[in-house]
Amino acid sequence: MRAAIMPVTPLQQNCSLIWCTQTMRGALIDPGGDLPKLKAGVAKSGVTLEKILITHGHMDHCGEAGVLAEELGLPIEGPHEADRFWISRLEEDGKRYGMNSRSFEPDRWLDDGDTVTVGALTLDVIHCPGHTPGHVIFHHAPSNFAIVGDVLFQGSIGRxxxxxxxxxxxxxxxxxxxxxxxxxxxxxxxxxxxxxxxxERKTNAFVSDTALGR
Structure with a gap:
């Protein structure tokens, strides 16, 4: 498994391209905007996209996911259906913040314990509400690797x-x-x-073992 980060939108959201090195098939996780940049990055990588994965329904993470899915003929998987509220208001939020954003209907809502495939890879889906009610993360156990969206950051946590x-x-x-x-x-x-x-368990000001009194 390989991954590349391509920050997008004025909020510098980390869109991730992950791919299976065996098949060179991949997925974009949270393509929130700057679609020309994302398509150029995928083309340069030599990866064949097979789907779009979404961690949660905020505009910077999925505002242009539906547009990209239509352009490239790709299915969208995620987030959990509890984020339908956020996805339904993407156009409204886009106008408010001056960003391109459009609502969409995922081809597959994800639940805790589901799996998604990318090429020959299988990633576990873990429902992690709090930042939004339907936030999910993607975990590839063999690589000790996860894409966590806005649940956790270096030194901080999601709003x-x-x-x-x-x-x-x-x-x-x-x-x-x-x-x-x-x-x-x-x-x-x-x-x-x-x-x-x-x-983060050692140093994060919000969720380190020390901060939580553990």
Whole structure:
């Protein structure tokens, strides 16, 4: 498995291209905008896209996912259906923030415990509500690797002051669902640099073992 990060939109959201080195087939995770940049990056990589994966329904993560899916004839998988609220208001949010954004209907909503395939790879789907109610993360156990969207960042956690956010749900998702995946798991967050769960357990001001009194 390989991954490349392509930041998009004025919010510098980490769109990830992941692919199977055996088949050179891949997926874009959270193609929120800047579609010419994303298509050029995929072309340069030599990867054949087979689907789009979405972690959650916020505009910077999926505002142009539906447009890209139509242009390239790709299915969209994710997020959890609890984020239908956010996806339904993408056009409204786009106008508010001056960004291209369009609502869409995923080909497949994802639930906790589901799997998604990319080439010969199989990734586990883990529902991690809090930042949004339908947020999911994608975990590839053989690679000790995860794409976590806006659940967790290097040194921080996702905001929970948006509609339908829940701070305790987010803390529970991080400690109860991410930490058990292992300290040596490297993750790509929705914004900013990569880190490991072990590093965040040591140093994150919000969810380190020390911060949580553990």
């Amino acid at each position: 929970t002051d948006f509609p339908m956010g829940n701070h305790q749900d987010l803390l529970d998702a991080i400690t109860g669902k991410l930490w058990p995946l292992g300290d040596d798991t490297t993750f790509i967050p929705g914004h900013g640099p990569t880190s490991t769960f072990g590093q």
